[in-house]
Amino acid sequence: MAEEKQYDLVSGDKRINELDKQIKQINDALTKGAYVPKNPSDPNFSAPNKTVRVPQFSEAYNNLIELRNTLEAEKTKITKQLIVKAQAYVPPVGPQTQIIKQELALQKKYGTVQTVTMPTTPTGKTEEDIRREAFEGRPGPVTEPKPEEEGAPVVTTITAAPKKITRANVTAELAKRGLPDTPENRATVRAELEGTKAKASWEELVAQQAGEYAYLLDPKYEGVPELLRKAVEQKWFASEEGKAQFLQEFKKTAYAQNTTKLQQAFDVKTPAEKQSAIQKAINDIRAEYGEIQFDQAALEEVAGVAARNGSTGIDLGRLVYRAAFKRGAAAPTFTAPTAAKTALGGADADRIRAIYRAYGQRPDDDQIARILAQETDPASGVVMTEDMLRNNLRDLAKVSYKPFADLLDRGVSVQTIFSPYQQIAASVLEQAPDQVALIDDRGVPTKFATALMGKEPMSLTEWITTLKSDNKYGWQFTNEAKQQATNLVMDLEKAFGYRA
Numbered sequence: 448m449a450e451e452k453q454y455d456l457v458s459g460d461k462r463i464n465e466l467d468k469q470i471k472q473i474n475d476a477l478t479k480g481a482y483v484p485k486n487p488s489d490p491n492f493s494a495p496n497k498t499v500r501v502p503q504f505s506e507a508y509n510n511l512i513e514l515r516n517t518l519e520a521e522k523t524k525i526t527k528q529l530i531v532k533a534q535a536y537v538p539p540v541g542p543q544t545q546i547i548k549q550e551l552a553l554q555k556k557y558g559t560v561q562t563v564t565m566p567t568t569p570t571g572k573t574e575e576d577i578r579r580e581a582f583e584g585r586p587g588p589v590t591e592p593k594p595e596e597e598g599a600p601v602v603t604t605i606t607a608a609p610k611k612i613t614r615a616n617v618t619a620e621l622a623k624r625g626l627p628d629t630p631e632n633r634a635t636v637r638a639e640l641e642g643t644k645a646k647a648s649w650e651e652l653v654a655q656q657a658g659e660y661a662y663l664l665d666p667k668y669e670g671v672p673e674l675l676r677k678a679v680e681q682k683w684f685a686s687e688e689g690k691a692q693f694l695q696e697f698k699k700t701a702y703a704q705n706t707t708k709l710q711q712a713f714d715v716k717t718p719a720e721k722q723s724a725i726q727k728a729i730n731d732i733r734a735e736y737g738e739i740q741f742d743q744a745a746l747e748e749v750a751g752v753a754a755r756n757g758s759t760g761i762d763l764g765r766l767v768y769r770a771a772f773k774r775g776a777a778a779p780t781f782t783a784p785t786a787a788k789t790a791l792g793g794a795d796a797d798r799i800r801a802i803y804r805a806y807g808q809r810p811d812d813d814q815i816a817r818i819l820a821q822e823t824d825p826a827s828g829v830v831m832t833e834d835m836l837r838n839n840l841r842d843l844a845k846v847s848y849k850p851f852a853d854l855l856d857r858g859v860s861v862q863t864i865f866s867p868y869q870q871i872a873a874s875v876l877e878q879a880p881d882q883v884a885l886i887d888d889r890g891v892p893t894k895f896a897t898a899l900m901g902k903e904p905m906s907l908t909e910w911i912t913t914l915k916s917d918n919k920y921g922w923q924f925t926n927e928a929k930q931q932a933t934n935l936v937m938d939l940e941k942a943f944g945y946r947a
Contacts, residue, residue: 451524456536456553457546459529466522473515474622476501477508490514503681503689512681515623526557533557612640626682652679657693662715663702670700709757724754731759736767738793741786745770764795768820787816795819799833805860806840807847809890847892850904861886868899868910875914877925894919 454462476482481500484492490510491499501507533554538547617637618628626632653675654661663671674696683689697703703711713721728750741749749770752758758766771790773782781787790796796815803810817824817831824831844861845852851864865885872883872895885896892900898913899905905913915922922928 454525454528454532456529456532456550456557459525459532460553460556463522463525463529466518466525470515470518470522470623471619473511473518474619477511478618478622478628512677529553529557612637616640624680624682627685649676649679656682656684668700668702668714669705671697671702674700707756710755713755713757721754725750728753728758728763731763732767735763736790736793738789739767739771739786740789741770741783745783745786764819765821768795768816769822772816772820772822790819791815799836802833802837802840803890805862806837806844807861807865807886807890807892807896808840808843809888848896848900850899850901854904865896865899867907868895868905871907871910872914872920875911875925875927876920876922877927 472482480502481498483496483498486492490513491501491507493499499507501511533556536550536554536558538551543551617633617640620636620640621628621632624636626636650664653664656679657675660671660675662668663675666672674693678684678689678693678696681689683693706714713724716724725747729746732746732750732753749766753763753766756762756766768790771781771783771786774780775782791812796812796819799815799818800810814824814831814836816822818833818836821830821832823829829835841855841858841860845855848855848861848864851859851861854864855861869880869883869885872878872885873880876883883895884893885899886892898917899910914920915928
């Protein structure tokens with residue numbers, strides 16, 4: 448950051464006079480509504496000797512206001528420097544030169560109440576002469592030394608003269624504030640300038656002129672407090688045109704850009720109204736997602752967001768699941784493990800697991816969590832939905848189970864395709880259905896599914912023949928196989944006359 452420039456009394460006063468001249472030119476331009484920018488650094492300068500109109504609320508008008516604010520801020524900084532220097536100033540001993548006289552005059556201008564200690568010195572002048580020459584023309588009493596203090600330092604108290612307010616001062620202040628030149632406004636401004644009436648802070652002006660927007664003074668409403676200050680200082684709320692201008696500028700603030708109408712409507716509610724809306728959201732969450740076990744603080748937090756956003760239905764579900772599956776920044780673990788576990792055990796998660804099973808795939812809990820919370824899939828870079836998952840699994844199944852690609856294209860799931868084969872295998876091999884599964888719990892095809900992977904789909908009759916003819920399936924150990932073997936032996940015995 449650049450170091451602030453330091454001034455002495457003379458150079459500082461010269462710079463303040465330059466700033467006052469520029470500020471007066473700006474005030475004159477604002478009052479007249481038009482001017483000719485002469486300096487290319489002027490934000491409204493476009494060409495030499497070109498007149499620029501500056502109606503209120505125009506960009507040119509705002510440019511001048513901002514330039515004036517910059518100049519006044521610089522003037523304030525320099526004035527503070529000069530006040531400190533004036534209070535610390537001690538004129539050198541000896542004859543007054545022109546520069547000393549100028550410095551004394553500036554000390555009088557910028558000093559308020561000042562105590563100066565003058566030592567006795569061996570000059571050709573008496574102490575009384577030195578004191579009176581040093582402070583010649585200053586208002587206020589000169590304190591004489593008491594008899595018992597003869598020879599001690601002399602203490603002189605200087606009191607600044609009251610400031611006289613002229614008609615021009617009032618006119619300039621009206622222009623500075625963007626106020627209409629009316630008798631009422633002139634009286635108010637004069638009283639404030641004379642110090643007989645305290646000037647209201649801009650926050651108080653907001654409450655007076657636009658009380659319905661006072662809640663937006665909170666810094667969390669990014670960009671709005673600054674806009675309100677500008678609006679009240681320029682009296683926007685005194686006219687319909689000004690109110691419309693405020694609303695247009697409000698839409699450009701960071702707060703308005705980053706919030707919805709529902710959020711803004713919630714923000715203006717009273718604390719009691721906000722709490723009522725939050726409680727309703729809590730009740731809705733408990734009714735729709737009661738199986739998810741949040742702690743009270745987490746429940747109130749997600750309900751607060753839902754109430755402010757006006758979330759219902761799918762939007763409410765997304766908020767709830769995002770809160771349940773929230774992960775820590777430093778570690779990929781869930782910040783609310785109980786909520787995450789109960790959410791993955793709920794009906795919505797089971798519905799997605801069924802899609803995995805329908806296409807012979809092992810459910811992926813991380814993917815299920817992302818689908819429920821509608822969060823981006825890191826592999827694809829998109830927000831996965833249940834329909835997208837189903838399509839992806841179908842495409843994968845078409846590669847793994849090529850003979851059944853046509854059925855898969857028609858929307859038939861792997862689970863549905865394999866179901867009759869599994870039922871026949873269970874019957875032929877005299878096993879429970881889960882013991883002859885075509886796909887295991889890991890989503891890997893078993894020996895039964897592998898047998899079906901020919902060029903064409905295998906008929907059920909062919910499937911039965913395959914199960915009975917290939918010993919790896921174990922049909923030979925079934926009761927049916929044993930009975931057929933017994934019957935065959937008996938038939939052979941009869942044929943050879945061993946059995947009647």
